Amino acid sequence: MQNNFLPLNTRRFQQRAQVETPDTVYWERLAKPELLKEHNTIDYLDFSPSDPDNFVLTCSVRVQIFNLVTKLVVKNLSRFQKTAYGATFRQDGRLLAAGDEEGHVKLFDTTSRNILRLFKGHTAPVHRTFFTADKLQLASFGDDKAVRLWDVANEKVVQTYEDSHTDYIRAGAMHPQAGHMFVSGGYDGKINLYDTRAETAVQRTLDHGAPVESMLFLPNGSIFVSAGGSQVRVWDLISGCRLLTMMSQHHKTVTCLRLGSDGRRLFSGGLDRHVKIYDVSTYKTVHTLTYPNAVVSMAVASGDQAVVAGMVDGLVSIRRMIVDSKPSHLKKISADRGRRHGKGLMHPNNTQAVDHTIKERVKGPGLKKFDVLLRQFCHKKALDDAMATQRTQKKPELAVAVINDLLHRKSLYKALTDRPDEVLVQFIDFVCNHLGEARFMRTLMMAASTILDVFERQLVAYSQQLMEALERLSSAVQEEVKLTAELMQLKGAMDMLIGVSMDSGEVAHKPIYVETKAPKMQPSQAAEKYVVFVE
Known part of the structure; x- marks a missing residue:
């Protein structure tokens, strides 16, 4: 009989699949990328802490706030005469700071698009700006090899660190809990740890071994991460800035670092067109995202709602997390209804109890x-x-x-x-x-x-x-x-x-x-x- 003859199994000739892990299943839920196109390299991306559906994009002379759902520009902060760099939100999402090629640092009100403060002091482009944990001060990292700490309220410089690096400073990170501590990374391959309370400005100097492109602290503040060259290095602040581990999963320069899954996952993007995702408990790679061009900036929404990556050719890839369309309470109702029908209760279209339901036979695929x-x-x-x-x-x-x-x-x-x-x-x-x-x-x-x-x-x-x-x-x-x-x-x-x-x-x-x-x-x-x- 034809039913006794099984069709050829062609699955054994498919390419060897990646080992399926919980992380693989989770990150495969990221939908196909939705693309935006800008006319220049995407310098920096950051999500709003107060409105997770909005993210800021820094490109050329414009700083634009986009809506994640509609992909439309919500606000356009085009108050720059020359190239803008590193627009980032304050922890409450109400303020936004960005540097520019003129060496200025501009502070914006996200609700009105007005320039609240203009900080002048750097003599070269400022590529990165970050707010301290207490939200009262702002740190700027410039190509003039100087780090400046500004007071947001009175628009004055609080501290200036000029001799800490011998080359451009393109990376930095603020301690998430202690507002008096932060780190900077330069193109001289050095990493400096600062404590504003101490008489000696630089508390410790570390060697990354390559120009530092990006840095960040883990949520507890005891560990910070640096990226430069093809390596990502993890440093333990508590044990005297000891090198915990070194990850070399990229074969080209690592350009950006981000945290996801409430600090349990570390993202690194590089010029090799890959974004690697690491488990911060083991520092092993758990998933890889591939992009059509070199990744130079990246942002991850809270709750992993989306991963946005900016590329060197001006392309912006938005990958949103797919969630189940049926609410959880409807799932519970459906499950309870199924259990009731399976226990011999009354069928909704009959007055007699139903103890067994005969399903229609589903025909399998026919023979070729x-x-x-x-x-x-x-x-x-x-x-x-x-x-x-x-x-x-x-x-x-x-x-x-x-x-x-x-x-x-x-x-x-x-x-x-x-x-x-x-x-x-x-x-x-x-x-x-x-x-x-x-x-x-x-x-x-x-x-x-x-x-x-x-x-x-x-x-x-x-x-x-x-x-x-x-x-x-x-x-x-x-x-x-x-x-x-x-x-x-x-x-x-x-x-x-x-x-x-x-x-x-x-x-x-x-x-x-x-x-x-x-x-x-x-x-x-x-x-x-x-x-x-x-x-």
Whole structure:
């Protein structure tokens, strides 16, 4: 009977999926990105603490507040003569500060768009500004290698730290609880810890090892994080700013850091077009987001409602978290109703108790044509149907599934014997085109070996077209053998370097292994067999 014949399982030929974890399931709920386009690089992004649906975007000479839902500009703060930098909200969301290329720091009222304060003192562009924890002061970090602390109320400078760095200062972070402590990071690779109460301005100087692009404190204030080069470093403030760990998950410069999930997750964006998400309890990567261009700025809404990323080409990607449309109280009502019906209570359309409900039989997917032909043992026709041009282009896994099934039946040799040259050339070209895919390699290598067995019977009877197809097959197999050998050499070299580094104590990380695509069978045997056959 047809019901006893199971259709071919093509899922085994799909690419190896990422290991599913709670974090993977959670972050996969981020919807497809909605894009905004600006005419210049997105310098900075920040979400409003008072209105989580609004975020501020700093680009060129404009500071704009967007609505997350409508994607429309709510307020346009275009009071800049030159480029604006690093617009950020105060903790209550009522004030907003931004630096500019002239060295000024401007303070805005978010409700009226008016400039409340204009702080002048820097002699070079100011790229980052942050409010202290007590909301009374404002710190600015400039390219004049100086850090200035301003009093918001009287519009005067409170402290100036001019000799703390020897290069541009492009990063800083304020302690989330102690308003007298903050850190700065410069392009000289140094990190300075400040305490405004002490006589000595700089309490400690650390070496990040690369120009520092971004910094932040964790919510408890005992740990701060710095990003620069391809590394993210974590420092323990309580134990004398000791380096806790170093993460090198990016292969290009890390440009921005953010916190999510109420401080339990750390985000890092980089020029390699990736945003890495780490668990702050283990500092291991739990998920990766990919973007179409280099990420230079990022913001995460409260409660992970959205992740907004700004790119170097002016593109803004907005990914909102998908929530269940049915409210929780409706879910509970539906569940209770289902339980009541399952306990033999009264059916709503009947006066008698219902103890069992017969559901309609759901028909499964029917057999495809090649499944029917395989059931009838028409192996040649089944192979022809699977090798149809349109099908092999859109879904090559179906053709590979049929080939694999014929190999298990030991019928592929018969299905290829006494066939027209056009059919054989099409089959050989399919093998050549998909031989390099890891999910198909083992099956297609066995198919290539079967092709050679077929042609060994009568060598002189084949046309020039068929011989050219065989030469293409030889080249494809030899390329895979060469690639496998190069990957094995690379793996050996990396193992040697990592082993030496581990012995010398320079690297404290686990060894990195390069996974090769070599199948269990040795492809060199098939290649050598064919080379002898052609020559």
